[in-house]
Amino acid sequence: MSRLVLQNWLAPADLKSAWPGHEQRLRGALERLDGVRILELKPGQGLLEIKAPNVRGEQKLKSVVEDMLKPLKGWKVYEESTYDLPTTER
Amino acid sequence: MARSNLKDYVVLPARGIVSDNLATASLVNIAKRQSVRDVFDSMKNLKGLARFALNEGTSAVRYALEHGESKDYSLEVLHSFMDDGPKLVRMAPEAERLLRAEGLRVVPVTHYQLAVTAAPITVSAIDPAKLVNATDFLRHLYRGTATGPLGDGVTIGVLDSGVDGDHPRLKSVGGGRGLVRDESDLDWGPCGGKEGVHGTHVAGIICAAGDPAAGPVGVAPRAKVRSYRIFSKSNVKAGAQNYAIINAIRAAIEDGCDIINLSISGRGAKDDGVRDAINYAWDNGSLCLAAAGNDGRKPVSYPAAFPNCVAVSALGKDDLIPAGEKDRSFIADPRSQSDPTIFLASFSNLGPQIDFAGPGVWIVSTLPGGSMGAMSGTSMATPAVTGIAAVALSQNPTILGAKRDALRAEAIYKLLVSRAKPYRLGSFDYEGYGIPQA
Numbered sequence: 001m002s003r004l005v006l007q008n009w010l011a012p013a014d015l016k017s018a019w020p021g022h023e024q025r026l027r028g029a030l031e032r033l034d035g036v037r038i039l040e041l042k043p044g045q046g047l048l049e050i051k052a053p054n055v056r057g058e059q060k061l062k063s064v065v066e067d068m069l070k071p072l073k074g075w076k077v078y079e080e081s082t083y084d085l086p087t088t089e090r
Numbered sequence: 091m092a093r094s095n096l097k098d099y100v101v102l103p104a105r106g107i108v109s110d111n112l113a114t115a116s117l118v119n120i121a122k123r124q125s126v127r128d129v130f131d132s133m134k135n136l137k138g139l140a141r142f143a144l145n146e147g148t149s150a151v152r153y154a155l156e157h158g159e160s161k162d163y164s165l166e167v168l169h170s171f172m173d174d175g176p177k178l179v180r181m182a183p184e185a186e187r188l189l190r191a192e193g194l195r196v197v198p199v200t201h202y203q204l205a206v207t208a209a210p211i212t213v214s215a216i217d218p219a220k221l222v223n224a225t226d227f228l229r230h231l232y233r234g235t236a237t238g239p240l241g242d243g244v245t246i247g248v249l250d251s252g253v254d255g256d257h258p259r260l261k262s263v264g265g266g267r268g269l270v271r272d273e274s275d276l277d278w279g280p281c282g283g284k285e286g287v288h289g290t291h292v293a294g295i296i297c298a299a300g301d302p303a304a305g306p307v308g309v310a311p312r313a314k315v316r317s318y319r320i321f322s323k324s325n326v327k328a329g330a331q332n333y334a335i336i337n338a339i340r341a342a343i344e345d346g347c348d349i350i351n352l353s354i355s356g357r358g359a360k361d362d363g364v365r366d367a368i369n370y371a372w373d374n375g376s377l378c379l380a381a382a383g384n385d386g387r388k389p390v391s392y393p394a395a396f397p398n399c400v401a402v403s404a405l406g407k408d409d410l411i412p413a414g415e416k417d418r419s420f421i422a423d424p425r426s427q428s429d430p431t432i433f434l435a436s437f438s439n440l441g442p443q444i445d446f447a448g449p450g451v452w453i454v455s456t457l458p459g460g461s462m463g464a465m466s467g468t469s470m471a472t473p474a475v476t477g478i479a480a481v482a483l484s485q486n487p488t489i490l491g492a493k494r495d496a497l498r499a500e501a502i503y504k505l506l507v508s509r510a511k512p513y514r515l516g517s518f519d520y521e522g523y524g525i526p527q528a
Contacts, residue, residue, distance in 0.1 A: 005336065005363055007336050007337075007363065039271070040271055045336075047333055078361060078363030081332040082332075083329055083393075084329050085250070085251065085354060085467075086355040086384040086468050086469045087288060087466065087467035087469045
């Protein structure tokens with residue numbers, strides 16, 4: 001099980017007008033997709049949980065989500081990753 | 091065909107990082123071609139094969155492919171930023187050997203160690219005779235004090251573990267946002283636990299203000315700092331997710347931040363989401379600075395290693411670290427040829443991506459709850475350079491007021507380069523252009 005980050009890179013003004021249409025299409029499509037759960041979806045951003053039997057399956061699901069977003073302007077899909085604070089260990 | 095153990099590698103051209111030979115189709119075809127050659131080589135009795143093909147009414151080629159033997163050249167391109175750029179590839183050992191034979195570089199996927207956070211050494215009073223905070227360090231290096239505007243009119247976004255805006259020396263911390271999922275987006279205050287102090291310490295290095303005899307003073311005490319909390323209130327150790335970081339950079343741009351401080355380092359491979367966010371900041375006229383990482387002479391970690399991110403390594407000055415303190419263990423070679431008391435901190439990462447160095451050993455700054463303490467790390471060196479960038483920007487109203495686009499971000503960067511002084515540590519990989527002058 002892994003997570004995907006959805007991010008829209010349109011300028012704020014363009015996003016504001018596009019978002020209502022995008023949200024409707026995104027929710028509709030994502031909710032019908034087996035193995036995908038919406039954890040969060042807000043203007044210009046989203047977080048999905050994807051569940052597949054193996055890594056290859058998850059890659060395929062990621063491709064499906066990417067294809068789904070292609071007609072909508074400004075969206076990109078990223079795998080979730082983690083960062084730390086680089087202070088020293090005492 | 092027996093399936094071998096597949097492993098992940100990064101495939102690069104023989105030189106540089108860009109080549110048409112790296113196109114996904116090209117890599118896959120190399121493996122396919124060799125597989126077909128193997129199959130025909132394995133068909134010893136070609137005459138018998140041809141007779142069989144005629145009798146059965148099938149083609150020899152198809153028969154060979156179905157019955158011939160080939161080594162396992164399984165090759166799957168897992169990730170690629172650009173078609174002619176490096177590829178993340180999952181493949182069998184035979185395919186790996188094949189690519190090497192074709193003159194391509196095949197390197198294992200690198201994982202970076204965790205940069206573990208630590209509790210600060212609490213300091214109860216500042217001895218004015220000692221030079222211990224980043225500003226003191228810089229003043230000592232330049233044998234003078236910064237003059238003119240000290241960050242006036244500049245807004246800095248601190249993406250970190252939250253900042254204690256109630257600290258009496260952090261009056262210029264003015265708001266922020268919480269970017270962690272399922273937590274309040276209004277809560278930009280410090281996280282709990284000993285690791286939660288990090289953001290307040292970082293903010294103090296930039297903008298702490300007050301009587302220098304009573305506590306630390308930041309490099310840009312008149313800059314405005316906004317806190318973007320990207321670590322969970324209850325679990326800093328869980329790390330900051332790229333989801334929060336991307337959102338935080340977007341938010342900082344929306345809020346008009348001129349400079350963004352990222353005293354964070356990645357746990358593993360780079361992710362293109364944070365890279366795109368840093369590019370977004372650059373395209374909108376803001377400069378991102380990030381810590382090189384504390385893995386001890388390892389390659390520069392991400393996000394610092396991204397092309398449009400300014401990477402900062404950490405220097406120390408051994409006569410500024412109190413006797414008996416464990417932080418003296420960070421004293422190491424190489425040392426400056428112009429001032430042998432200055433050294434590259436033993437924990438600092440290094441590499442060609444380093445742009446600048448900053449003071450990062452035994453830096454006294456603010457802690458939540460109104461106290462102060464010393465910490466060491468590239469986390470501390472980065473806000474010192476961020477503060478210098480704020481001072482430089484405030485002294486250049488033309489750039490400060492310029493249209494927010496990539497040219498502005500580049501101008502801020504060039505401003506830092508023009509003010510940098512190398513300490514002749516022996517390599518650009520250690521200090522980049524050096525420490526910029528405030």
